[in-house]
Amino acid sequence: xxxxxxxxxxxxxxxxxxxxxxxxxxxxxxxxxxxxxxxxxxxxxxxxxxxxxxxxxxxxxxxxxxxxxxxxxxxxxxxxxxxxxxxxxxxxxxxxxxxxxxxxxxxxxxxxxxxxxxxxxxxxxxxxxxxxxxxxxxxxxxxxxxxxxxxxxxxxxxxxxxxxxxxxxxxxxxxxxxxxxxxxxxxxxx
Amino acid sequence: xxxxxxxxxxxxxxxxxxxxxxxxxxxxxxxxxxxxxxxxxxxxxxxxxxxxxxxxxxxxxxxxxxxxxxxxxxxxxxxxxxxxxxxxxxxxxxxxxxxxxxxxxxxxxxxxxxxxxxxxxxxxxxxxxxxxxxxxxxxxxxxxxxxxxxxxxxxxxxxxxxxxxxxxxxxxxxxxxxxxxxxxxxxxxxxxxxxxxxxxxxxxxxxxxxxxxxxxxxxxxxxxxxxxxxxxxxxxxxxxxxxxxxxxxxxxxxxxxxxxxxxxxxxxxxxxxxxxxxxxxxxxxxxxxxxxxxxxxxxxxxxxxxxxxxxxxxxxxxxxxxxxxxxxxxxxxxxxxxxxxxxxxxxxxxxxxxxxxxxxxxxxxxxxxxxxxxxxxxxxxxxxxxxxxxxxxxxxxxxxxxxxxxxxxxxxxxxxxxxxxxxxxxxxxxxxxxxxxxxxxxxxxxxxxxxxxxxxxxxxxxxxxxxxxxxxxxxxxxxxxxxxxxxxxxxxxxxxxxxxxxxxxxxxxxxxxxxxxxxxxxxxxxxxxxxxxxxxxxxxxxxxxxxxxxxxxxxxxxxxxxxxxxxxxxxxxxxxxxxxx
Ligand SMILES: Cc1ncc(C[n+]2csc(CCOP(=O)(O)OP(=O)(O)O)c2C)c(N)n1
Numbered sequence: 001x002x003x004x005x006x007x008x009x010x011x012x013x014x015x016x017x018x019x020x021x022x023x024x025x026x027x028x029x030x031x032x033x034x035x036x037x038x039x040x041x042x043x044x045x046x047x048x049x050x051x052x053x054x055x056x057x058x059x060x061x062x063x064x065x066x067x068x069x070x071x072x073x074x075x076x077x078x079x080x081x082x083x084x085x086x087x088x089x090x091x092x093x094x095x096x097x098x099x100x101x102x103x104x105x106x107x108x109x110x111x112x113x114x115x116x117x118x119x120x121x122x123x124x125x126x127x128x129x130x131x132x133x134x135x136x137x138x139x140x141x142x143x144x145x146x147x148x149x150x151x152x153x154x155x156x157x158x159x160x161x162x163x164x165x166x167x168x169x170x171x172x173x174x175x176x177x178x179x180x181x182x183x184x185x186x187x188x189x190x
Numbered sequence: 191x192x193x194x195x196x197x198x199x200x201x202x203x204x205x206x207x208x209x210x211x212x213x214x215x216x217x218x219x220x221x222x223x224x225x226x227x228x229x230x231x232x233x234x235x236x237x238x239x240x241x242x243x244x245x246x247x248x249x250x251x252x253x254x255x256x257x258x259x260x261x262x263x264x265x266x267x268x269x270x271x272x273x274x275x276x277x278x279x280x281x282x283x284x285x286x287x288x289x290x291x292x293x294x295x296x297x298x299x300x301x302x303x304x305x306x307x308x309x310x311x312x313x314x315x316x317x318x319x320x321x322x323x324x325x326x327x328x329x330x331x332x333x334x335x336x337x338x339x340x341x342x343x344x345x346x347x348x349x350x351x352x353x354x355x356x357x358x359x360x361x362x363x364x365x366x367x368x369x370x371x372x373x374x375x376x377x378x379x380x381x382x383x384x385x386x387x388x389x390x391x392x393x394x395x396x397x398x399x400x401x402x403x404x405x406x407x408x409x410x411x412x413x414x415x416x417x418x419x420x421x422x423x424x425x426x427x428x429x430x431x432x433x434x435x436x437x438x439x440x441x442x443x444x445x446x447x448x449x450x451x452x453x454x455x456x457x458x459x460x461x462x463x464x465x466x467x468x469x470x471x472x473x474x475x476x477x478x479x480x481x482x483x484x485x486x487x488x489x490x491x492x493x494x495x496x497x498x499x500x501x502x503x504x505x506x507x508x509x510x511x512x513x514x515x516x517x518x519x520x521x522x523x524x525x526x527x528x529x530x531x532x533x534x535x536x537x538x539x540x541x542x543x544x545x546x547x548x549x550x551x552x553x554x555x556x557x558x559x560x561x562x563x564x565x566x567x568x569x570x571x572x573x574x575x576x577x578x579x580x581x582x583x584x585x586x587x588x589x590x591x592x593x594x595x596x597x598x599x600x601x602x603x604x605x606x607x608x609x610x611x612x613x614x615x616x617x618x619x620x621x622x623x624x625x626x627x628x629x630x631x632x633x634x635x636x637x638x639x640x641x642x643x644x645x646x647x648x649x650x651x652x653x654x655x656x657x658x659x660x661x662x663x664x665x666x667x668x669x670x671x672x673x674x675x676x677x678x679x680x681x682x683x684x685x686x687x688x689x690x691x692x693x694x695x696x697x698x699x700x701x702x703x704x705x706x707x708x709x710x711x712x713x714x715x716x717x718x719x720x721x722x723x724x725x726x727x728x729x730x731x732x733x734x735x736x737x738x739x740x741x742x743x744x745x746x747x748x749x750x751x752x753x754x755x756x757x758x759x760x761x762x763x764x765x766x767x768x769x770x771x
Contacts (some may be wrong), residue, residue: 012526024194024356030505034324035192039354040219040635043555046732047526050227060432062322062355065500066511082521089514100744101735103522106727107561110522133746142746164743 003032004157005058005064009083010075010119011100012044015146019165020051021072022150023165026159027055037062047078048102051086069080075132076100078117084120093124096132096149128152128190135186144183151187161188162179192358197348200297200323200359201290202227204330205260208286209367211232212252214245216605217634218264219299221292222352225262226637229646233364238637238646241572241605242267246274246289250343253287254379256370258334262290265304266571270606271479275343276313280389281379282341284370286334292348293468296496299633301552301571302542303494305470306347314393316400317345317447318409319425323357331362332409340396340403347446349469351496353428372607376624401448411445412457413613420461422454422474422485426497431467433499433524434507434659447479458483463505465490469497474680478744481712528557530733531709533628536673538563539598539729539757540680546687551575551607554632554701566597566743573606575599579621580614587700588620592687595695596623601631601639604654608663614692616666621691622686625656626673628701636703660694667693676756712748713755715741719762726754726763 006023025032038051052064063087071122072087074080074095087093095117104110113119122125126132130152136144147168154164165181172180194558195203201224205213213236215225219754229236239245242263252259257551263271268291278287294300309315318338320329329346337344377385406409415437423431424443431440441457443449458464458478466475466487481624490505491497503509528535538558550556550566551574559566568578579596598607603625614621631637638644660668667689671682679697686693700707712733717740726740728733733747734754744765755763 010523013529020356028192028194035355035357036194037351038224039350040354044635045526045529045633046524047556048524059357060429061499062351062357062426063498065498067461068515078521078524081517081519081523084515084517085513087514098746101520101732101749103527103560103562103730103732104522104525106732106735109561110520110547111522113519119517119519120515161442178413182563 003054003059005069006053006071006073006075007064007069007086008051008053008075009079010049010050012047014075015143016049016051016075017181019146019150020053022167022171023053025054025170026163029163030055030159032056033059033060034138035059048082050083062105069155071110071156072129073149074137075149078102078121081113081116088127089124091124093127093147093178094152094156095120095127095129096145097129098133130187130190132187135181139183139186140179143148144180147180147183148187151184152190154184155188155190192360194356194598195323195359195463196223196354196356197320197323197326197352198223198354199227200326201330201346202231203359204327204534205363206231206234206365207327207362208331208334209258209365210260210261210334211257211369212249213237213261214239214248215262216240216242216267217631217637218267218292218635220294220350221262221264221267221290221348222634222637224290225646236646238639240640242271243274246271249287249289250274250278250653253285255284256372257285258367259285260288260290263292263661264300265291265306266302267291267294268306268309272309272313273328275315275642277381278343279313279315279570280381280386280393282392283337283343284372286337287339287343288330288333288343289343290348291345292350292353292452293470294306294350296350301569303470305473305598307446307473308343308471310345310347315343315345316340316445316647317347319347320444321354321425321428321659323350323355323359325444326352327359328411340400342396347425349426355739356689368535389632397448401451404445404448404450405452407445410450410453411442412453413440414460415439417460417695420457420464421467422457422464422478423467424474425469427467427469430499430502432496434502443474446474446476449474451481453480454478454483465697467497467502469704480572491496525560526557527732528554528730529702530747531729531749533673533697533701534626535563535729535731536676536679536753537624537697538565538755540683541565541595541597544680545584546684547590547593549575549578549594551596551598551602552633553602553626555597555599555626558597560730562728572602572671573610576607576610576623577613578615580610580619583619583621590692592618594621595683595687596621598623598625599632600625600627600629600641603656604640611665611694612663613659619692622683622695625657625698626682626696627696627698630701630704632701636701656696665692665694667691668696669694670696670698672699673697674753676750702751709750710752710765711750712745713752713763714743714745714766716762716764719760721760723759724756725759729754729757
């Protein structure tokens, strides 16, 4: 398998840790080396958070660097802009069209940049936008945003759908499996 | 079959497989999960200690008692535990004693960037440093063996990227390690001057033997490649260097103290140019230079922050990663914030309103420093708020004490605030200490502590009564107050700072993220009623946003704690879906 580098960016509390756990589980079942790096602690309190998932024959560094990500999975628009330098030119860039104002914007010290998606599209050919919040709501829980996003991502890899579903079943609590599978399919069918 | 494990989880697995029996720790990012995962093994007794010093003392006791014992902490925790560490190096061990210390280059969640290797060297204790999850497990098992073979406590040093990265790990079985017999031995375990003088000799001899071991152990090994460039490295820096240098020659160090001098010389003789790649201090580099080996390191690479492969390529190989886009937009920073519904918000709103000087402490409430609450003046280390308020009073006089409060979390107060409070009472201070009692250790991700009434395993236990505790040390004015009752809180704080004797205000309300905490559901703003006075924006709630033309509530973030309804004079907040807030 060729090596794949996936970066997940978002805001602490958006469920990016569960996303990385599902991706890690998928990684193992592809039979290659896997590393997942995430930061716990302070930034989980509404700060900017980033998770790296790397798969390949041998993975050394657990982090992804500028210009290396094959997939940039963005849970929030401003975070997409913050981490855009990390995407390869032909990376799949998946953006949840959700906006969470950071405190400097809330207090009026900074402005939330305009037209983020357009700006990214001008330089990168493979950008997809996802109204993940609405799709998750339609499944019954806004918490499922992360799994909707995984669905969109899954479609853009060469890993079988069943492998992803399996990983979801293994990772989420039994009572939430159905909801999450529905959310995954919503994303997968986009 | 291999499992994907966090470095910290793999450490716990190693502790389990090594047959350890006792683990005591105080939480601290990025070390916390080590003990949380250990607690999942019923074969190991585990506990949260009140602080790192106690945790290490418990582990030392368990080791002297004959068990393999362990304790985990973040880098600054080792400062707190330094006192027992430096002398446990003299007593040595009975059962193996392994101390896990997690450094935080880049300060993702810390107040400084100190390098544990320097403390270990000062304490004369050996150090292993794993570079991925598999090594976390393997080195942990090895550490117990080294500890017993050389009769020494040993440190396993981690950094954030090793502790918080998941990698594949091959699992093994738990070793059956019987309890070693305990024999009274004052010459070894009572460190009075006469005994300690003899033990210091043992320590120095031991270091020589450990240096020999370091030369021979496969923990340190050479990977010969292209001989033009030789890289000496360890821990996570090894992984970055592997990516940056590809097929160069490597001396990978798994044991970083004491360093393998013979092996370093052998490696140096076999390569043309030697680079030392290590985050933080030039620990390996200085040693090589002292040995007369010309290596390059910190002249090219920073002393500060984390490394990565691009940084190494740029600084050493002169290859700069090119920018792939024309986006030059300024991206606003996104600092962490107090969560929606956080009980701390009420307190800081009041403290700011009263314009008090606030000596602060470490925990989620340190976020009270940031705009718009902006009320914390200082934050140095755990417990410092209490002593510093007292110091300010003694320097600036009683009037200053009437305008000052110390704020400290429940876990932090038990960790090292209580001693400061005793100092205030004893030394006739009049400071006011506010304990933010949110019924949990919040910042590090919800660990129980002596004030919560539950153990690490969630079993009920005797709970420290903060009111009685403060009274018992001699504080007569102790008051309990809900930080969301803004009016009462303001009145109480005004009275207590004015009082000419020490006082404690316990601001009590559980963390909004605790499972049992239920709110009433999201609010929204009635635009007819809202005058855009923006009083609510002063709360610094991430769910309340100014859209320019109007202020609105972000329904995905609002939990319905209703604090905003208490500052709104126009009754503009209403609950989504009907009834009045
Ligand atoms: C010596 C030391 N040990 C551990 C830590 C990590 N740490 C920072 S804050 C904190 C606990 C905070 O809990 P609490 O005081 O209850 O406040 P909360 O976060 O719940 O508001 C810990 C363990 C540290 N910074 N220093």
